[in-house]
Amino acid sequence: MAMSEDPVREWILTEGKATQITKSTPVGGGCINLATRYDTDVGPFFVKTNRRVDESMFEGEALGLKLMYETYTIRVPKPFKVGSLPRGGSYIIMEFIEFGAARSGQPALGRKLAEMHKAGKSEKGFGFDVDNTIGSTPQVNTWTSDWIQFYAEHRLGYQLKLARDQFGDSSIYEKGQRLAKNLAPLFENVVIEPCLLHGDLWSGNVTYDKNGEPVILDPACYYGHNEAEFGMSWCAGFGSSFYNSYFEVMPKQPGFENRRDLYMLYHYLNHYNLFGSSYRSSALSIIEDYLRMLKI
Missing domain, CATH: 3.30.200.20 (Phosphorylase Kinase; domain 1)
Known part of the structure; x- marks a missing residue:
C-alpha cells in the first residue's frame, strides 16, 4: 500500500x-x-x-x-x-508498553492513582474540553461548576434517558430521576475538587509494565469527584491494600461508604444500555436502596 x-x-x-x-x-x-x-x-x-x-x-x-x-x-x-x-x-x-508481572501490586496502584488525582486539577469546574465515550456510549462532559448537578445531569440523567429511549424503561427512569434530584444529603460536609479521572477503571484497563509498575489504559477521562473513580470497583478487584494506599495520599471523606454505590450506579446503567437486561436489576436495586435511605 x-x-x-x-x-x-x-x-x-x-x-x-x-x-x-x-x-x-x-x-x-x-x-x-x-x-x-x-x-x-x-x-x-x-x-x-x-x-x-x-x-x-x-x-x-x-x-x-x-x-x-x-x-x-x-x-x-x-x-x-x-x-x-x-x-x-x-x-x-x-x-507501546511492554507488560510484565504485577510486582508492585495494588498498594502502588492505589498510591499512584491518588497522586494523579491530587496533581490533575481543573479551574474550569467539572467536565472536560471534549465529549468522549464510556465503552461505546457517548459521555457528555459539558463544564459545570457544581458536581452534584454535573453528576445528576450528565452521568445519571444521560444514562436514565438512554434506558427509557432504548428499552421504554419508564420505571427505572422515573425512580432514577427522583434519586438524581435529591443527591445533596449524600455530600454533606464533603469537599469536592475537580480531579482528573481515568473514568473507566476496571481490571481490563489496569496492567503492569516490565518493571512491575502499574499502567492504566483506555480512559474515559473527565474532571470529577475523586470517589467517582471507584465506580467500576465491582469488576476492578480493588482490595483493602489498594484503598489503604490511596487514602494515605487522598484522605477518605465523611460518608464515603454511603456514596460508593451511587458511583457504581452510573456504570451499571451504562452496562444495562450497552449489554441489556442482565444489568437492570443491579441498577434498579441501587436506586431503590437510595430512595429508601434518603426517604424520597
Missing part, C-alpha cells in the same frame, strides 16, 4: 522517526477497536483503528492520555497522533 493511502505507516516513517517497519502484528485491544503492534528500528508503536467512527472518539482518548501522562504520576501510554483513515474510520498511534 502506498504511503499516501496509509497514514499510520506514513506517520511512523516520518514524524515517528522510524526508517523501517519490520512487521505489524494484531494484538488484544478490546471489543471496540482493532489493535496492532508496529515493530520498527526505533522501537514499537501501538495503533488502534476503528472503521466505523470518526476521529473524535480517539481525540477524546488522546487528550485524556496526554493529561494523565503530564501529571507524571501513574504510567499511561503516551499518545502521538490521531487521524482519519482514507476509506473511512480513524486511528490513534501511541507508545
Whole structure:
C-alpha cells in the first residue's frame, strides 16, 4: 500500500522517526477497536483503528492520555497522533508498553492513582474540553461548576434517558430521576475538587509494565469527584491494600461508604444500555436502596 493511502505507516516513517517497519502484528485491544503492534528500528508503536467512527472518539482518548501522562504520576501510554483513515474510520498511534508481572501490586496502584488525582486539577469546574465515550456510549462532559448537578445531569440523567429511549424503561427512569434530584444529603460536609479521572477503571484497563509498575489504559477521562473513580470497583478487584494506599495520599471523606454505590450506579446503567437486561436489576436495586435511605 502506498504511503499516501496509509497514514499510520506514513506517520511512523516520518514524524515517528522510524526508517523501517519490520512487521505489524494484531494484538488484544478490546471489543471496540482493532489493535496492532508496529515493530520498527526505533522501537514499537501501538495503533488502534476503528472503521466505523470518526476521529473524535480517539481525540477524546488522546487528550485524556496526554493529561494523565503530564501529571507524571501513574504510567499511561503516551499518545502521538490521531487521524482519519482514507476509506473511512480513524486511528490513534501511541507508545507501546511492554507488560510484565504485577510486582508492585495494588498498594502502588492505589498510591499512584491518588497522586494523579491530587496533581490533575481543573479551574474550569467539572467536565472536560471534549465529549468522549464510556465503552461505546457517548459521555457528555459539558463544564459545570457544581458536581452534584454535573453528576445528576450528565452521568445519571444521560444514562436514565438512554434506558427509557432504548428499552421504554419508564420505571427505572422515573425512580432514577427522583434519586438524581435529591443527591445533596449524600455530600454533606464533603469537599469536592475537580480531579482528573481515568473514568473507566476496571481490571481490563489496569496492567503492569516490565518493571512491575502499574499502567492504566483506555480512559474515559473527565474532571470529577475523586470517589467517582471507584465506580467500576465491582469488576476492578480493588482490595483493602489498594484503598489503604490511596487514602494515605487522598484522605477518605465523611460518608464515603454511603456514596460508593451511587458511583457504581452510573456504570451499571451504562452496562444495562450497552449489554441489556442482565444489568437492570443491579441498577434498579441501587436506586431503590437510595430512595429508601434518603426517604424520597
